[in-house]
Amino acid sequence: MVSKRQSTHFGFRSVDAGEKAGLVRGVFDSVAGKYDVMNDLMSLGIHRLWKRFAIELAGVRPGQRVLDLASGTGDLADRFADLVGPSGLVLMTDINAAMLGAGRDRMLDRGHAGNLAFAQVDAESLPFPDDSLDLITIAFGLRNVTHKEKALASMFRALKPGGRALVLEFSKPVIKPLEKLYDLYSFHVLPRMGKLVAKDPDSYRYLAESIRMHPDQETLKAMMEAAGFERCDVHNLTGGIVAVHRGFKF
Amino acid sequence: MSLRDLALEGLEQTLNRILDLDPDARVRLAALHGRVIRIELRGAGIELNFVSGHDGRLQLLGTVEGPPDCTLSGSPIDLIRASDKTEGPAQLFAGHVRIDGDTALAQRFSEALAGIDIDWEEQLSHMTGDIAAHEIGRGVRALQREGGRVGRSARDNLSEYLTEEARLLPHHLEIEDFLRDVDTLRDDAERLEARIALLEGRMGGDKA
DSSP states (O other): OOOOEEEEEEEEEEEEHHHHHHHHHHHHHHGGGHHHHHHHTTTTHHHHHHHHHHHHTTTOOTTTTEEETTTTTTTHHHHHHSSTTTSEEEEESOOHHHHHHHHHHHHHHOOOOOEEEEEEEOOOOOOSOOOOOEEEEEEEEGGOOHHHHHHHHHHHEEEEEEEEEEEEOOOOOOOHHHHHHHHHHIIIIHHHHIIIIOOOOOHHHHHHHHHSSSSSSHHHEEEHTTTTTTTEEEEGGGGTEEEEHHHHHH | OOOOHHHHHHHHHHHHHHHHHHHHHHHHHHHTTTEEEEEEEETTEEEEEEEEEETSEEEESSOOOOOSEEEEEEHHHHHHHSSSSHHHHHHHHHTTSEEOOOHHHHHHHHHHHHHHOOHHHHHHHHHHHHHHHHHEEEHHHHHHHHOOOOOHHHHHHHHIIIIIISSHHHHOOHHHHHHHHHHHHHHHHHHHHHHHHHHHHHHHHOOO
């Protein structure tokens, strides 16, 4: 029997499915140090508002257990740790050790202790028991996961009944004129910015390309429903450049 | 996402920048880690939810799910008055400001915010160094003292002129006399009223 080799996309390139995780790792190893500066610069600071919106949709209450996947430098985890209070728990995770290290240093510098834990975790196979978490979030991370269906299924499994998942991710602009401008920005301005500030134009080219390859609003919603999530809704932000998908497990 | 989020973000950042200047206020707020305090501005229809962080910095949310730990509601002016130490209780008892939920929490929260006391000299020292900041601080305090003295003496002179020389306003002893007379008159009138009522009652009794 001939084993069929599965391929996936890495930006606009087609690569072997087993290869993608390593390539993504290379990107984030390279940008970890300048991650926060670049986020502010690239989104003109708007990413703070996107995250603020997602936090209100999360509806975190004191005492809850929250898993933040692809935490990066921990913008969401930082806020969740204050919202769950001393009796709650926030698990700050990333698949990339360099990013997680940068995030952990930042959280410790901010004085978080007691209700925040760190772990290097692969979103496709979460090392948490079934029905154990109140909320799972993944902000600007799902795009980089090789098997998105597996990640969504794994999230569904680990959620408590009544829990919810939130996916904050770049999406497809719903306003036509914005689309042209956005294309110009992501393929010409962004890589140049990456070259100037982070000295790494390729990683930022990957960022722009991977955004285009990511499923649009309706496709991702259908994927969440296929994973078992109910009452899924989509909230477009900044004309659909970014969208928050929310789904519940009942 | 809207202007509302932008306003919340701006307000939150400003508030936290002020809190950064008073570490004691942050310690007081840090004790409320995770508690949700809602402020409802009556009339404006605005609702603000404050959540205190582990370090006493505040998060400001437009909406929270479930009931908050406590709610303070009132018109913006009433709420500002309520934070005043002397006027505060009166505002509460007059029903202008309403507290629901954990009242002790509401009190601790408003005391922490009302008690913000920024040590400007310390903040200045980050820019100018300790010695210069202390000298400037001393200068400012001397100026405040002198200003206060000049202000007090001007006030005394003015009131003396108005009461003693121009006689436009009565002296406070005259006012006390007048108020005493009014009290006496009121008591007399009440006594008379009671007496009339008594006599009327008697006449009514005779008729019956």
